[in-house]
Amino acid sequence: MSIRVHATGAAAEAVDRLVPQLVSDLVASRIAGQDPTLWGPDAEEESAKRLGWTEASSISEPLVDEIIALRDRLRAAGVDHIVLGGMGGSSLAPEVITRTYGVELTVLDSTEPSQVLAALRDRLSSTAVVISSKSGSTVETDSQKRVYEKAFRDAGIEPTERIVVVTDPGSPLDQAARADGYTVFNADPNVGGRYSALTAFGLVPSGLAGVDIRQLLDEAAAVGLELAQDAPDNPALVLGAAIGGTTPLKDKLGIIADGTHIVGFADWAEQLIAESTGKLGKGLLPVVLETDSPELSLGLGDLQIVRLVADEEETREVRDGEIEVTGTLGAQLLLWEYATAIAGRLLGINPFDQPDVESAKIAARGLLDARPEPAPAVFSADGIEVRASAGLLDGVDTLDGALRALFTQLGSDGYVAVQAYLDRVAHPEFAELRDLVASRVSRPVTFGWGPRFLHSTGQFHKGGPAVGVFLQLLSTPEEDLEVPERPFTFGQLIQAQAAGDASVLAEHGRPVLTLTLTDVRAGLTALRSALA
The missing domain is CATH 3.40.50.10490 (Glucose-6-phosphate isomerase like protein; domain 1)
Incomplete structure (x- = not known):
């Protein structure tokens, strides 16, 4: 078998409880047959034109x-x-x-x-x-x-x-x-x-x-028939039930590469799952973790761990309460697409639309057209201009105080989203802030490079459960670049994208703290110090 899914704990209970019904409802074969009725009448029009991926390996x-x-x-x-x-x-x-x-x-x-x-x-x-x-x-x-x-x-x-x-x-x-x-x-x-x-x-x-x-394509084709079968050992049914059917729902998915030969898979799965499921106040939030991330030792009841492991580890004992997945890259791409569509059915949402992605785009376009002056900083410290959604920083005048004010908004079921509108090639070290924030707040923390996350997890941020708090990191570019035959520069575009998303998040009642680093390296040092 080129793919394997093994669940324990609450995930295994969900599999035992839900897979027989999924088999009875012919869910796998109906997905393979591109049946648009699986996700309810409200989703039928969209689903009817979004199921071609089931035969992508041949098409x-x-x-x-x-x-x-x-x-x-x-x-x-x-x-x-x-x-x-x-x-x-x-x-x-x-x-x-x-x-x-x-x-x-x-x-x-x-x-x-x-x-x-x-x-x-x-x-x-x-x-x-x-x-x-x-x-x-x-x-x-x-x-x-x-x-x-x-x-x-x-x-x-x-x-x-x-x-x-x-x-x-x-x-x-x-x-x-x-x-x-x-x-x-x-x-x-x-x-x-x-x-x-x-x-x-x-x-x-x-x-x-x-x-x-x-x-x-051959790797995907090799598992196509298996994933389309209405059978209790169908890996797609097992994984879909395990991630989308726990009771109560473990709606944070900690995805860890732990021995797999696949590089960077969790980043792709993060987009697939978050954008597909984060709507109508529901959803699954993928959290890309390492094998030593702080969340693993916190015993969080709403965090489901999924490990991507190597093929040769098939006989090892799965950690209690976790899900383990192994398989070739092509097989896993198709597996997770099936599983996400199945989880969408269990959650009662349409896994193929993205109604809240467009709102941030519209806001950004409006700011590009009008190009208003940036809102004045509430205060500046350590080479960082500090701004926030209304009322968040009342009486606050230090970086540590601003972070504390944001994290105070975090509930027992919440998460922090760090959104870095920075050069990810020149400054990959900013991703290290994720673990520092997680250690500080003892809750799941996601890290996204802007503006690319706006096309993925950005849907979950606005459409999913209203439990996130948001830390935006921006910089002042040393050198800007014009967009040919357009009335804006790349610097103005990324600033508008960040400001547009912040405004939409604020309209949805999400707290946003925006830190503009006028000196990137000094700002990173100050952030590390404040978080530690």
């Missing part, structure tokens, strides 16, 4: 030879560096695929000016860029395409020879790119972004970078 197979042929042509022309401009599902799947296969892919899923500039300055003469957007109207990817077009032209390189477009058929990007002479790959329009790992969105950048994408 996508004809793309393989086209992608390999393009890769060979590019390499023959001296192009051996692939950049991906994409957000959310368009970037997270290629990232886990290429990291697991050990091939280089520069993932540009940011509007932070220094990160964009660093990508532009890296081997441009031997670079090809994949611009990937399902809707074809994503502002981040449109901006990335524009800036690379200008860079190539300035270097005397024809952009149509170096930019490859992946989008849905008929999208604005599809129409414009074809008219301009770009190479375009169309993905299956019946697959949502976060379920698109095995479509052109996952395969084109990964294949151009050097991944054996035929093997990846």
